[in-house]
Amino acid sequence: MAVAMRGVEFKIVVLLVVGVLATASFCTTVSYDHRALVIDGKRRVLVSGSIHYPRSTPEMWPDLIQKSKDGGLDVIETYVFWNSHEPVRGQYNFEGRNDLVRFVKAVAEAGLYVHLRIGPYVCAEWNYGGFPLWLHFIPGIKLRTDNEPYKAEMQRFTAKIVDMMKNEKLYASQGGPIILSQIENEYGNIDKAYGPAAKTYINWAANMAVSLDTGVPWVMCQQADAPSSVINTCNGFYCDQFTPNSNSTPKIWTENWSGWFLSFGGAVPQRPVEDLAFAVARFYQRGGTFQNYYMYHGGTNFGRSSGGPFISTSYDYDAPLDEYGLLRQPKWGHLKDVHKAIKLCEAAMVATDPSISTLGRNIEAAVYKTGSVCSAFLANVDTKSDATVTFNGNSYQLPAWSVSILPDCKNVVLNTAKINAAAMIPSFTRQSVSADVKPTEAVGSSWSWINEPVGISKRDAFTRKGLLEQINTTADKSDYLWYSTSIDVKGGYKADLHVQSLGHALHAFVNGKLAGSGTGNSGNAKVSVEIPVEFASGKNTIDLLSLTVGLQNYGAFFDLAGAGITGPVQLKGSTNGTTIDLSSQQWTYQIGLKGEDEDLPSGSSQWISQPTLPKNQPLTWYKTQFDTSGGSNPVALDFTGMGKGEAWVNGQSIGRYWPTNIAPKTGCSVTCNYRGAYSADKCRKNCGKPSQELYHVPRSWMKSSGNTLVLFEEVGGDPTQLSFATKQVESLCSHVSESHPSPVDMWSSDSKAGRKSQPRLSLECPFPNQVISSIKFASYGKPSGTCGSFSHGSCQSTRALSIVQKACVGSKSCSIEVSTNTFGDPCKGEAKSLAVEASCK
Numbered sequence: 001m002a003v004a005m006r007g008v009e010f011k012i013v014v015l016l017v018v019g020v021l022a023t024a025s026f027c028t029t030v031s032y033d034h035r036a037l038v039i040d041g042k043r044r045v046l047v048s049g050s051i052h053y054p055r056s057t058p059e060m061w062p063d064l065i066q067k068s069k070d071g072g073l074d075v076i077e078t079y080v081f082w083n084s085h086e087p088v089r090g091q092y093n094f095e096g097r098n099d100l101v102r103f104v105k106a107v108a109e110a111g112l113y114v115h116l117r118i119g120p121y122v123c124a125e126w127n128y129g130g131f132p133l134w135l136h137f138i139p140g141i142k143l144r145t146d147n148e149p150y151k152a153e154m155q156r157f158t159a160k161i162v163d164m165m166k167n168e169k170l171y172a173s174q175g176g177p178i179i180l181s182q183i184e185n186e187y188g189n190i191d192k193a194y195g196p197a198a199k200t201y202i203n204w205a206a207n208m209a210v211s212l213d214t215g216v217p218w219v220m221c222q223q224a225d226a227p228s229s230v231i232n233t234c235n236g237f238y239c240d241q242f243t244p245n246s247n248s249t250p251k252i253w254t255e256n257w258s259g260w261f262l263s264f265g266g267a268v269p270q271r272p273v274e275d276l277a278f279a280v281a282r283f284y285q286r287g288g289t290f291q292n293y294y295m296y297h298g299g300t301n302f303g304r305s306s307g308g309p310f311i312s313t314s315y316d317y318d319a320p321l322d323e324y325g326l327l328r329q330p331k332w333g334h335l336k337d338v339h340k341a342i343k344l345c346e347a348a349m350v351a352t353d354p355s356i357s358t359l360g361r362n363i364e365a366a367v368y369k370t371g372s373v374c375s376a377f378l379a380n381v382d383t384k385s386d387a388t389v390t391f392n393g394n395s396y397q398l399p400a401w402s403v404s405i406l407p408d409c410k411n412v413v414l415n416t417a418k419i420n421a422a423a424m425i426p427s428f429t430r431q432s433v434s435a436d437v438k439p440t441e442a443v444g445s446s447w448s449w450i451n452e453p454v455g456i457s458k459r460d461a462f463t464r465k466g467l468l469e470q471i472n473t474t475a476d477k478s479d480y481l482w483y484s485t486s487i488d489v490k491g492g493y494k495a496d497l498h499v500q501s502l503g504h505a506l507h508a509f510v511n512g513k514l515a516g517s518g519t520g521n522s523g524n525a526k527v528s529v530e531i532p533v534e535f536a537s538g539k540n541t542i543d544l545l546s547l548t549v550g551l552q553n554y555g556a557f558f559d560l561a562g563a564g565i566t567g568p569v570q571l572k573g574s575t576n577g578t579t580i581d582l583s584s585q586q587w588t589y590q591i592g593l594k595g596e597d598e599d600l601p602s603g604s605s606q607w608i609s610q611p612t613l614p615k616n617q618p619l620t621w622y623k624t625q626f627d628t629s630g631g632s633n634p635v636a637l638d639f640t641g642m643g644k645g646e647a648w649v650n651g652q653s654i655g656r657y658w659p660t661n662i663a664p665k666t667g668c669s670v671t672c673n674y675r676g677a678y679s680a681d682k683c684r685k686n687c688g689k690p691s692q693e694l695y696h697v698p699r700s701w702m703k704s705s706g707n708t709l710v711l712f713e714e715v716g717g718d719p720t721q722l723s724f725a726t727k728q729v730e731s732l733c734s735h736v737s738e739s740h741p742s743p744v745d746m747w748s749s750d751s752k753a754g755r756k757s758q759p760r761l762s763l764e765c766p767f768p769n770q771v772i773s774s775i776k777f778a779s780y781g782k783p784s785g786t787c788g789s790f791s792h793g794s795c796q797s798t799r800a801l802s803i804v805q806k807a808c809v810g811s812k813s814c815s816i817e818v819s820t821n822t823f824g825d826p827c828k829g830e831a832k833s834l835a836v837e838a839s840c841k
Helices: 061-070 100-109 133-139 148-165 197-211 273-285 331-343 346-351 468-472 744-753 802-807
Strands: 011-015 025-032 037-039 042-044 046-051 073-080 113-119 178-183 219-221 230-235 252-255 290-295 355-360 363-370 373-380 387-391 393-399 404-407 421-432 437-439 448-451 462-465 480-489 493-501 505-510 513-519 525-537 538-547 567-574 579-581 586-593 621-629 637-639 644-648 652-657 696-697 707-713 723-737 758-766 772-781 811-816 833-840
Touching: 011 802, 037 178, 042 346, 046 061, 046 113, 061 100, 061 290, 073 290, 100 113, 100 148, 113 148, 113 538, 133 468, 148 178, 148 197, 178 197, 197 404, 219 252, 273 331, 273 373, 273 404, 331 346, 331 404, 331 744, 346 363, 355 387, 363 387, 373 387, 373 393, 393 404, 421 637, 462 744, 468 480, 468 586, 480 621, 493 505, 493 513, 493 538, 493 579, 505 525, 513 525, 723 758, 758 833, 802 811, 802 833
Parallel strands: 046 073, 046 290, 073 113, 113 178, 178 219, 219 230, 230 252, 252 290
Antiparallel strands: 011 025, 025 037, 037 042, 355 363, 363 373, 373 404, 387 393, 421 723, 437 621, 448 621, 462 586, 480 538, 480 586, 493 525, 493 567, 505 513, 505 538, 567 579, 621 707, 637 696, 637 723, 644 652, 644 707, 723 833, 758 811, 772 833
16 A cells, blocks of 8 residues: 655555565555654664775675674665765776675665665765765865755766666665665754855755655755755764654654764774663654664775874774674674664554653653553663662662663663673784784795885976965875975075975975974864974975875865965074075975886885895885685784885775874773763773774785785884784673563563563674683672673672583573572672673684
8 A cells, every 4th residue: 555645655666575675575655754764554663773885895795784684773874975986077986895786785685774875975084075076176166055066966976876776676666675865964063154055055955856756755964954855864972852843754863873983193982882772762762763873883994085184994983893893792782682672662652652751850751652552761861870760650770871661661671771792802813823814924024115206206297386285286196295395505504394284294305314294183184393404505305295194074165175285384594593485486296106106006016125124214115925814703904013104905905004193191091981971082992002003904805825915104114013913702791680681582472471580691602613612700699890800799609600611611602590599699688690701712
């Protein structure tokens, strides 16, 4: 049958597989009302997660998608990256990691839906916000406003993507998985800067998108004044207080930030799962029916794709699936339980609006009740105090900053602050002790190199009077732009070389020697340096190498943010106190490196191999060969010992490396209190350490033998210190108290049988063919500490270790009831818990 949506019908053929997409097609609709998306005539409570296809490899996609499904997701959300697909106007790339159709089909094969966020502005900490830089050079263009040249290009690309999806029958209206699309992105955050033209632009964008006739709804995120033809949605760490701008549209959360991005020079962000679960439960408690994790898998900024500037190569985002695609526990497992608990409430949630009441200070109840169906959420939003509340005549313990979910309005299936999922302690095994990845010979014994010339070395160099802005000069074809000039000196001359740059970093060479460097940071990209220099009598060369570290991706008019040395460039004489301004004299420019033109990243050309390998020398290309052995564990390169540059494996760029960029010594915490509102600066780690030392090398990029590794080192390093590392799981840990709810999976059977099961502690090794090999720690009573540092408390069962060993050792997984029935009662009348740490092999 057809379901009407505000007078509009979307007729859709859907293939249902495993409950979401069926082997037999039938006519249905995708629409919405004030409560939810309506799919096949039924309101749905949906859980979504972002996976950006270019930030992983096609070989990784099926596993990432399956783990997402196993984690309880219904929908995979992705942006579409215009600059990856159309790097040159009219020349398209939909191959390899850019194979959007293959990615969408992989989601469909797993039986999940797709939310396709076309944008085409995406932000995403992606270079130039996803815009191709050639847009910037179209005469008369102004991006993201009511500007005809821009609108023409935006419509052309959006229509191309829509047509591509239609041609492959990927919209739900054709039997495909795409149930939502997005136009524009977070424009409401900055639209005031564009004046009245912003409103006409947004109205045009919505009308243009709807006119493409996809047969599915369109959304605009962070756009409170979005026209009625699209759904306005929320982005943020919390969206429970969000209200749609229309009483006929559902409450949708397009970006629930599962963590935060990492910048070079910054500490590593992490968001506690207790807080993330709290935010999710609060959203559904207060009427939400569709929320998306940004990110569910963050991945890697390969090549020069990172934005910012200064966004790191890792885009891990503290997501439920880590950068390498492994489960991040207990985040993945606890959220899986949250999703199951919410789905147990779906029948009540889609039938009615929540009835919200206050049960006390900072205590809120939401009840979904229709007929005999009833579900409830009890929230304690206090940041410090636990509470005991009475609801429907029963007493409930609510930890601070938590939500309890009651699918039957009586029994708690889950509390967001009480984690049943096991934690994992990951570790990287370096090359010297790992058989997983090994070099052909000892590291460094087979290195060869080529020196990158200082200053001008290419035939396409050109001369201009004065200093040029970098992005307008290079069109982002390279991170690098040489500025070269010379001065004649009579007699010796000492001075301070003063250089001011819009960013993002620079290296100054005098007479071919590195004199000094400077760099901006994520908070201020500009660079200002004062470098002591000494000139000999006669002609002296000054070569300034300016470089970008990802282009701006966010903010009003971000596309106009400049880079490079715009001056002044001055010599402040220490000999005679005079200042010589070099800014307006003749400068010779070279875009990019000679080695880039000669395709050194592929490993071609004539490399130098001699007994003495140059180390700690700027502007050096290095190459070596290595073999790999079998195995499936993720692989990374540890760049300890190197400075800054870029690396390629078999011609594929694994991204920029910068292990010498150190996070501040302060701003991190040993422990992280999940209670209270999360912000990007809360719960950071790795202060005083390199922001990123390990760089992902996808397994599919490597062969069993004869692999080529190429580095370009800007400032100087020792490549013989490089090591490969494989990611392992060192330990499994869990700590479950007697007050924990029983596992969510037991809810249905318990409800039918009219019983209430005891809480259970469960462990499972993460990799195939692994079993629990030993129990490092087991204590029932009053243990304390965290995973990796548990300790016995004031009372403990003497039988705990032997019971856990018997239940778990030799098995891939085990589950133990946490009760005195299992362990006896070592301290009568006191609350008890079970803590276990195990190893897998």
